[in-house]
Amino acid sequence: MIEFKNVTKTYANGVKGLNNISIDIQDGEFVSIIGLSGAGKSTFLRSINRLNDISEGEIIIDGKSLTKANKKELKLIRRNIGMIFQHFNLVKKMTVQKNVISGRLGYYSTMKSIFGVFSKEDYQLVNESLELVGLSDKLHSRCDELSGGQQQRVSIARTLVQNSSIILADEPVASLDPITTERIMDDLKRINNEYNRTIIINLHSVELARKYSTRIIGLRNGEVVFDGAAAEATDEV
Ligand code: ADP
Ligand code: ADP
Numbered sequence: 001m002i003e004f005k006n007v008t009k010t011y012a013n014g015v016k017g018l019n020n021i022s023i024d025i026q027d028g029e030f031v032s033i034i035g036l037s038g039a040g041k042s043t044f045l046r047s048i049n050r051l052n053d054i055s056e057g058e059i060i061i062d063g064k065s066l067t068k069a070n071k072k073e074l075k076l077i078r079r080n081i082g083m084i085f086q087h088f089n090l091v092k093k094m095t096v097q098k099n100v101i102s103g104r105l106g107y108y109s110t111m112k113s114i115f116g117v118f119s120k121e122d123y124q125l126v127n128e129s130l131e132l133v134g135l136s137d138k139l140h141s142r143c144d145e146l147s148g149g150q151q152q153r154v155s156i157a158r159t160l161v162q163n164s165s166i167i168l169a170d171e172p173v174a175s176l177d178p179i180t181t182e183r184i185m186d187d188l189k190r191i192n193n194e195y196n197r198t199i200i201i202n203l204h205s206v207e208l209a210r211k212y213s214t215r216i217i218g219l220r221n222g223e224v225v226f227d228g229a230a231a232e233a234t235d236e237v
Pocket of ligand 1: 037038043
């Protein structure tokens with residue numbers, strides 16, 4: 001479970017990216033964060049793995065304080081949180097297989113030979129994940145040979161092998177066409193259903209959020225203006 005307790009994030013210029021937010025997200029939820037540009041969606045998401053430090057309040061993940069965690073504790077908490085970005089964050093010159101297997105790195109404390117440490121099981125997981133996103137035939141392709149949608153599916157597969165129970169997706173479909181978008185959302189929905197991962201995704205489209213998620217949190221000026229069942233959200237959220 002993720003708990004936000006009176007969380008405020010004030011940037012150096014005085015802007016409140018988040019303003020006194022208190023919410024809980026349960027395991028296995030598929031939550032869409034909705035709001036116009038500047039509403040605080042990225043700030044919200046980035047607070048959950050502490051890419052952003054908050055200014056006031058506390059965030060608790062599975063009973064442990066993220067806010068008070070020291071370096072070592074933070075590393076452990078982050079191991080359980082995967083992230084998918086708008087621009088994929090893949091190593092483009094490397095193969096799909098290498099990019100996906102890098103999701104396993106969190107399990108190895110030594111990185112003497114980054115790509116020598118993986119086990120048979122790791123490679124098996126890579127194959128399974130690529131099968132789920134429909135890219136088995138691209139195992140040995142370089143990522144820069146793939147379309148944007150395919151690259152995003154590679155990054156989903158990478159998150160899957162990380163085996164984190166929480167997946168954060170920061171506008172993962174913002175630069176993709178409608179058909180590719182549905183494909184990506186379908187993949188995330190399957191990961192939510194079949195692997196019971198908690199998914200928290202930033203989206204611009206309320207329509208997409210209603211179709212795929214169980215819950216919608218609407219933000220405006222860093223405040224929660226809607227929080228409820230996805231089906232009940234109106235276009236004005
Ligand atoms: P969204 O993801 O919904 O577009 P953001 O979380 O990126 O919104 O931003 C929320 C507010 O915080 C906006 O007003 C934005 O300009 C501001 N903001 C975001 N990052 C910074 C920063 N590093 N410094 C100052 N203000 C920021
Ligand atoms: P996106 O729309 O893709 O989320 P943004 O333009 O909101 O991208 O933000 C890009 C980067 O700039 C982020 O790291 C964000 O924190 C930072 N940023 C956003 N707004 C501001 C701002 N007003 N001042 C300083 N940095 C900002």
